[in-house]
Amino acid sequence: MNDFVEYTTGEPVVDTKAPEGPVAERWDTRRFEAKLVNPANRRKHTVIVVGTGLAGGSAGATLAEQGYHVVQFCYQDSPRRAHSIAAQGGINAAKNYRNDGDSVYRLFYDTVKGGDFRARESNVHRLAQISVNIIDQCVAQGVPFAREYGGLLDTRSFGGVQVSRTFYARGQTGQQLLLGAYQALSKEIAAGNVELHPRTEMLDVVVVDGRARGIVARDLVTGRIDTYFADAVVLASGGYGNVFYLSTNAMNSNATAVWRAHRRGAYFANPCFTQIHPTCIPRTGDHQSKLTLMSESLRNDGRIWVPKAKGDTRPAAEIPEDERDYYLERIYPSFGNLVPRDIASRAAKNVCDEGRGVGPGGQGVYLDFADAIARMGRKAVEAKYGNLFDMYQRITDEDPYRVPMRIYPAVHYTMGGLWVDYDLQTTVPGLFAIGEANFSDHGANRLGASALMQGLADGYFVLPSTINDYLARNPHQDEVDDEHPAVREVVAETEDRLNLLLAVDGDRTPDSFHRELGELMWEFCGMARTDSGLRKALERIPQIREEFWRRIKVPGSGEEFNQSLEKANRIVDYLELAELMCLDALHRAESCGGHFREESQTPDGEAERRDEEFSYAAAWEFAGTGTAPVLHKEDLVFEYVHPTQRSYA
Amino acid sequence: MKLTLRVWRQQNSDADGAMSTYEVDGISADMSFLEMLDTLNEELIVKGEDPVAFDHDCREGICGACSLVINGDAHGPERTTTCQLHMRSFEDGDTIDVEPWRAAAFPVIKDLVVDRSAFDRIIQSGGYISAPTGSAPEAHATPVPKPDADFAFEHAECIGCGACVAACPNGSAMLFTSAKVNHLNVLPQGAPERETRVLDMVTQMDAEGFGGCTLTGECATACPKGIPLPSIAAMNKEWLRATRKARR
Numbered sequence: 001m002n003d004f005v006e007y008t009t010g011e012p013v014v015d016t017k018a019p020e021g022p023v024a025e026r027w028d029t030r031r032f033e034a035k036l037v038n039p040a041n042r043r044k045h046t047v048i049v050v051g052t053g054l055a056g057g058s059a060g061a062t063l064a065e066q067g068y069h070v071v072q073f074c075y076q077d078s079p080r081r082a083h084s085i086a087a088q089g090g091i092n093a094a095k096n097y098r099n100d101g102d103s104v105y106r107l108f109y110d111t112v113k114g115g116d117f118r119a120r121e122s123n124v125h126r127l128a129q130i131s132v133n134i135i136d137q138c139v140a141q142g143v144p145f146a147r148e149y150g151g152l153l154d155t156r157s158f159g160g161v162q163v164s165r166t167f168y169a170r171g172q173t174g175q176q177l178l179l180g181a182y183q184a185l186s187k188e189i190a191a192g193n194v195e196l197h198p199r200t201e202m203l204d205v206v207v208v209d210g211r212a213r214g215i216v217a218r219d220l221v222t223g224r225i226d227t228y229f230a231d232a233v234v235l236a237s238g239g240y241g242n243v244f245y246l247s248t249n250a251m252n253s254n255a256t257a258v259w260r261a262h263r264r265g266a267y268f269a270n271p272c273f274t275q276i277h278p279t280c281i282p283r284t285g286d287h288q289s290k291l292t293l294m295s296e297s298l299r300n301d302g303r304i305w306v307p308k309a310k311g312d313t314r315p316a317a318e319i320p321e322d323e324r325d326y327y328l329e330r331i332y333p334s335f336g337n338l339v340p341r342d343i344a345s346r347a348a349k350n351v352c353d354e355g356r357g358v359g360p361g362g363q364g365v366y367l368d369f370a371d372a373i374a375r376m377g378r379k380a381v382e383a384k385y386g387n388l389f390d391m392y393q394r395i396t397d398e399d400p401y402r403v404p405m406r407i408y409p410a411v412h413y414t415m416g417g418l419w420v421d422y423d424l425q426t427t428v429p430g431l432f433a434i435g436e437a438n439f440s441d442h443g444a445n446r447l448g449a450s451a452l453m454q455g456l457a458d459g460y461f462v463l464p465s466t467i468n469d470y471l472a473r474n475p476h477q478d479e480v481d482d483e484h485p486a487v488r489e490v491v492a493e494t495e496d497r498l499n500l501l502l503a504v505d506g507d508r509t510p511d512s513f514h515r516e517l518g519e520l521m522w523e524f525c526g527m528a529r530t531d532s533g534l535r536k537a538l539e540r541i542p543q544i545r546e547e548f549w550r551r552i553k554v555p556g557s558g559e560e561f562n563q564s565l566e567k568a569n570r571i572v573d574y575l576e577l578a579e580l581m582c583l584d585a586l587h588r589a590e591s592c593g594g595h596f597r598e599e600s601q602t603p604d605g606e607a608e609r610r611d612e613e614f615s616y617a618a619a620w621e622f623a624g625t626g627t628a629p630v631l632h633k634e635d636l637v638f639e640y641v642h643p644t645q646r647s648y649a
Numbered sequence: 650m651k652l653t654l655r656v657w658r659q660q661n662s663d664a665d666g667a668m669s670t671y672e673v674d675g676i677s678a679d680m681s682f683l684e685m686l687d688t689l690n691e692e693l694i695v696k697g698e699d700p701v702a703f704d705h706d707c708r709e710g711i712c713g714a715c716s717l718v719i720n721g722d723a724h725g726p727e728r729t730t731t732c733q734l735h736m737r738s739f740e741d742g743d744t745i746d747v748e749p750w751r752a753a754a755f756p757v758i759k760d761l762v763v764d765r766s767a768f769d770r771i772i773q774s775g776g777y778i779s780a781p782t783g784s785a786p787e788a789h790a791t792p793v794p795k796p797d798a799d800f801a802f803e804h805a806e807c808i809g810c811g812a813c814v815a816a817c818p819n820g821s822a823m824l825f826t827s828a829k830v831n832h833l834n835v836l837p838q839g840a841p842e843r844e845t846r847v848l849d850m851v852t853q854m855d856a857e858g859f860g861g862c863t864l865t866g867e868c869a870t871a872c873p874k875g876i877p878l879p880s881i882a883a884m885n886k887e888w889l890r891a892t893r894k895a896r897r
Contacts, residue, residue: 083712086707140838142832152789184777186772186777250707251705251708285679287687394710460782553695560660561702564700
């Protein structure tokens with residue numbers, strides 16, 4: 001089977017923490033079975049949390065409230081700037097305030113189906129259950145969700161579902177939820193329960209006797225490399241979308257924490273499951289440094305179309321109604337403009353490939369609000385989407401109240417990540433991964449407004465329960481210090497890597513390599529993937545890596561504030577992770593969710609899953625740079641939501 | 650277009666800084682201001698020179714990291730963040746001055762990067778609602794009148810960039826502090842800590858070395874999120890109310 005790619009297949013990986021029994025009772029069962037740490041003993045345990053986004057911020061605050069000593073890190077100057085802040089649309093919760101037929105079970109069902117049957121039922125059900133507590137928690141913290149005139153919370157609908165379960169704060173829901181978590185964390189910092197290290201980037205994990213016992217981190221201001229030790233390490237460092245160079249991630253979001261953990265023994269699951277978001281502002285030229293998302297919520301009221309004729313360059317206003325193709329409404333009449341992200345993205349690519357795209361280079365489709373403005377009035381549209389329209393106008397210099405927005409898909413989120421069990425623990429004991437950094441809940445495609453839900457579910461509710469079990473079972477771990485051979489080794493490796501980057505003194509900038517890798521990945525491991533394309537990428541990536549180590553130029557020294565060194569060091573990891581992403585995409589010769597293999601599609605061009613061969617999560621074990629990794633399969637069992645070919649028609 | 654940049658260069662917090670002049674060419678009107686600086690930095694790296702350090706992250710106007718004084722204005726000529734400022738706001742041949750935030754409470758770390766941790770300490774002193782995880786009542790148990798919810802949101806929009814401080818001739822942080830006080834104090838959930846919150850946050854703000862407010866209004870003009878000037882008056886009212894209550 002695997003004669004065409006270089007990897008070996010190892011023993012299956014099994015989630016030993018997943019409880020048995022009816023799916024609705026599993027979380028209660030696990031919480032009851034998990035051992036507790038006596039409140040008086042919690043103070044003696046130190047937990048490291050890397051990242052301060054929704055998952056990390058909420059986890060740090062909650063663990064500190066419980067009495068643990070938390071040592072927390074972020075590369076930003078303040079925990080308030082983590083990239084969760086940029087999430088726009090909203091957060092799902094099965095409150096059923098609308099009485100529109102929603103329930104925990106329906107949210108569970110929608111998420112499993114939306115993920116194209118590549119997520120664990122147990123995890124997804126837990127997420128749906130906890131969703132209702134998250135809203136309560138956030139309201140209690142003062143998160144100013146949108147409200148109706150009666151003073152109760154407003155909700156709206158989102159892609160891939162037919163109920164209105166998304167809570168929001170205008171187009172800045174991520175900001176408001178993150179500030180809630182940041183404020184909770186700030187309270188614990190003031191109380192001395194959290195020791196915060198801002199402008200400090202994790203560069204490796206310290207693994208001693210098979211357990212995660214700390215991290216190596218660089219102070220980005222002084223350049224100093226330090227070690228920090230703990231009884232458990234939690235990675236909440238986000239996704240790896242920046243492998244593509246152009247994405248909706250923040251400029252400094254990176255994969256170093258998860259990739260270094262992978263190199264130290266944590267399996268990496270489903271790296272090829274990346275989400276291309278359908279509604280982003282198209283790029284304008286080679287200078288482009290990042291892409292900006294326009295919230296998916298816009299698809300509630302905006303209508304997506306392209307001209308019926310190829311190469312129609314007339315301005316939108318001059319194209320009569322009967323010469324427009326509202327292609328999502330045409331192909332998917334029951335979901336229309338609200339189909340899931342992967343389907344909307346691919347449809348946009350298809351019409352552009354046909355030569356019907358709009359705007360410069362034909363890489364765009366219209367998102368038109370003319371009907372919404374006529375129906376609701378400009379005022380109502382402003383109230384709902386004002387800040388998004390302003391942002392669009394600022395970037396494009398076009399007024400979306402008068403001319404339709406132009407949008408195009410862009411890399412947005414990564415469903416893949418570190419493999420974790422039901423307790424969110426990786427294959428390295430004591431090393432946990434939460435939020436986008438893990439792979440657990442979204443399968444092959446994440447539904448809109450579910451990332452915020454998962455980040456906060458993991459941080460506020462799941463991890464604080466499950467980490468107790470680990471700490472209770474390992475109450476007295478040996479002291480570790482800088483003299484331990486394993487610690488000396490990881491510090492030396494880190495220092496050598498940075499010194500080498502500085503010593504090459506070549507002629508190419510870090511960005512030039514990052515851009516080259518990103519273009520390659522977008523072409524061959526982007527919206528549509530093929531056997532031959534992925535092979536090309538797999539051949540090319542090691543060549544780029546070799547060239548990188550020969551020609552990279554990093555000015556300055558390691559003992560100072562050096563943004564070029566930060567970038568170059570992150571690219572080292574992208575150059576390895578990219579290879580695993582392509583290998584995973586090549587080995588998974590089926591289409592599912594965001595992973596579309598051109599060889600595996602239905603006669604009408606939809607993604608065709610191949611459950612008999614691929615109904616598993618692919619967990620990869622690192623075997624060395626450029627060495628064939630080992631594939632461990634975790635079989636997915638569906639007892640409740642029976643896999644069907646997804647249909648949104 | 651072709652531009653002349655005069656950029657503040659400072660090796661570290663202890664070193665003296667100075668303006669350095671650079672020429673950049675081939676700048677497109679569609680570039681953001683930071684992409685223009687990227688272009689300069691790419692050239693500097695290839696030449697073996699130290700690129701210009703500046704804070705930036707999301708580049709979509711929400712994280713609050715970017716922080717440049719451009720031609721004397723915090724975030725430049727448009728009412729937005731530096732990352733959302735585009736080069737179409739400038740003319741071919743322009744000379745542009747680029748400086749860091751200037752304020753006693755924001756020491757320079759390198760070039761255009763400053764230390765804004767004072768803002769975090771103000772939040773830590775009381776800019777939160779004590780609601781430990783798991784103790785929250787059902788979200789619909791307490792309706793919040795829409796005008797109050799909207800008022801809270803309008804102030805919660807603050808991104809903590811510090812433009813208000815950089816724009817203020819006194820280096821005052823009243824707009825930043827008032828935004829958080831008003832966000833939380835108007836909500837029923839924030840009521841139990843209403844008095845201690847405003848008193849503690851104002852005390853911390855003063856301790857950090859921010860200047861006093863003389864109502865020049867520069868802060869609200871520079872704020873990329875449009876936090877309104879009356880926010881300061883509302884906080885003063887909260888503070889007076891709290892001091893009166895404390896005396897009782």
